[in-house]
Amino acid sequence: MIYLDNSATTYPKPQGVRQAMQRALVEHGANPGRSGYRMCLRTTQAVYDCRSLAAEFFGAPGPECVLFQPSCTQALNLVLKGTLKEGDHVVVSDLEHNAVMRPLAALAGRGITYTVAKVTPGDSDATLEAFRKALGPKTKLAVCTMASNVFGIRVPVERIAALVHQYGVKLCVDAAQGAGLIPIHMGESGIDYLCCAGHKGLYGPMGTGLLVLREPEELLGTLVEGGTGTQSRNLQQPEELPERYESGTQNVPGILGLEAGIQFVRRRGPERICREELQKLHHLYDRLSRMRRVVLYTPSPEERWSVPVLSFNLEGVPSERVGEFLAKGGIAVRCGLHCAPLAHEKMGTLETGTVRVSPSAFTRKEDLDALVLRLSHWRE
Numbered sequence: 001m002i003y004l005d006n007s008a009t010t011y012p013k014p015q016g017v018r019q020a021m022q023r024a025l026v027e028h029g030a031n032p033g034r035s036g037y038r039m040c041l042r043t044t045q046a047v048y049d050c051r052s053l054a055a056e057f058f059g060a061p062g063p064e065c066v067l068f069q070p071s072c073t074q075a076l077n078l079v080l081k082g083t084l085k086e087g088d089h090v091v092v093s094d095l096e097h098n099a100v101m102r103p104l105a106a107l108a109g110r111g112i113t114y115t116v117a118k119v120t121p122g123d124s125d126a127t128l129e130a131f132r133k134a135l136g137p138k139t140k141l142a143v144c145t146m147a148s149n150v151f152g153i154r155v156p157v158e159r160i161a162a163l164v165h166q167y168g169v170k171l172c173v174d175a176a177q178g179a180g181l182i183p184i185h186m187g188e189s190g191i192d193y194l195c196c197a198g199h200k201g202l203y204g205p206m207g208t209g210l211l212v213l214r215e216p217e218e219l220l221g222t223l224v225e226g227g228t229g230t231q232s233r234n235l236q237q238p239e240e241l242p243e244r245y246e247s248g249t250q251n252v253p254g255i256l257g258l259e260a261g262i263q264f265v266r267r268r269g270p271e272r273i274c275r276e277e278l279q280k281l282h283h284l285y286d287r288l289s290r291m292r293r294v295v296l297y298t299p300s301p302e303e304r305w306s307v308p309v310l311s312f313n314l315e316g317v318p319s320e321r322v323g324e325f326l327a328k329g330g331i332a333v334r335c336g337l338h339c340a341p342l343a344h345e346k347m348g349t350l351e352t353g354t355v356r357v358s359p360s361a362f363t364r365k366e367d368l369d370a371l372v373l374r375l376s377h378w379r380e
Helices: 015-027 038-057 072-083 098-110 124-134 157-166 252-268 270-289 319-328 341-347 365-376
Strands: 066-069 089-093 113-117 139-145 170-174 193-197 209-213 294-296 310-314 334-336 354-357
Touching: 015 038, 015 252, 038 066, 038 209, 038 252, 066 072, 072 098, 072 139, 072 170, 072 193, 072 209, 089 098, 089 124, 098 113, 098 341, 113 124, 124 157, 139 157, 157 170, 252 270, 270 294, 270 310, 270 365, 310 319, 319 334, 319 354, 319 365
Parallel strands: 089 113, 089 139, 139 170, 170 193
Antiparallel strands: 066 209, 193 209, 294 310, 310 354, 334 354
């Protein structure tokens, strides 16, 4: 199988990730932070080491600012439901995933409103002005994706952070498609809440995610309460980080696999990974652009404006049919709406969806050539 669905989850995982998870099941089988015997202490230290690595990787103030979550989606829910109250207003971009839009729709029943700001690809000034116009006296939070999971369009999050801070508004960034591809430094970027998927560009296993905080002193409302291994006499959730947001037994094999994934990305460098994947997609774009009936929705991807995600369609053909045709040829892509109807509405593909190609560090140019060859055999 030629796997080109890495925006959903990267595959294959680096060998170090697989080894770390296997080792966790043998050497770190105790529940971290719950006891004082040797294996428990060793497991607790291993989890802390991953937290420290992630804090360093993202330029967070300290390990306590890194909160392990089961997904980027849950991290986003924690920020949205932990900061917003009745009467608050939110600004979002018009490229957002349902991981943002569905929680906001649910919060609308609690008197929380939102405004959608238009992202203009290739024009950060226009994007910034759209966000400026959407801000209001009740705006509490701005939320935007780092890059579209459908079209690869990058959003100028650092400039948006500087803008909204002028109005006393905090910024939450959905970095599901940016972490591991775009260098992120919490102290320099101005991002207040960084939500990451561990299983995508960070090359960790599924079931892992991160919420990274820029200001550890600020407490969010909790999404889940329960046992933390600390202050067990007190029925109130602890205020100390990270325990406040990590109730229950942690996913130790997943966390140690995530640590190995971050190490893999750090060794190669996010910039290098992104640049090499974009070069491969540029090659694919050139070939697709010369094919009859292929519809492309963005310019050829460039590092300044794009992450390595490309959507296309065959004229007059539902995207799911193209995906099925490719799958029969051993090529795995993602088709449909990609859980991001807002982005499709923006680009005029809400009715058709798109065929999405997303490479990884392991994708070869020959894999993309095979996709083009398979498409050349399409017959009505």
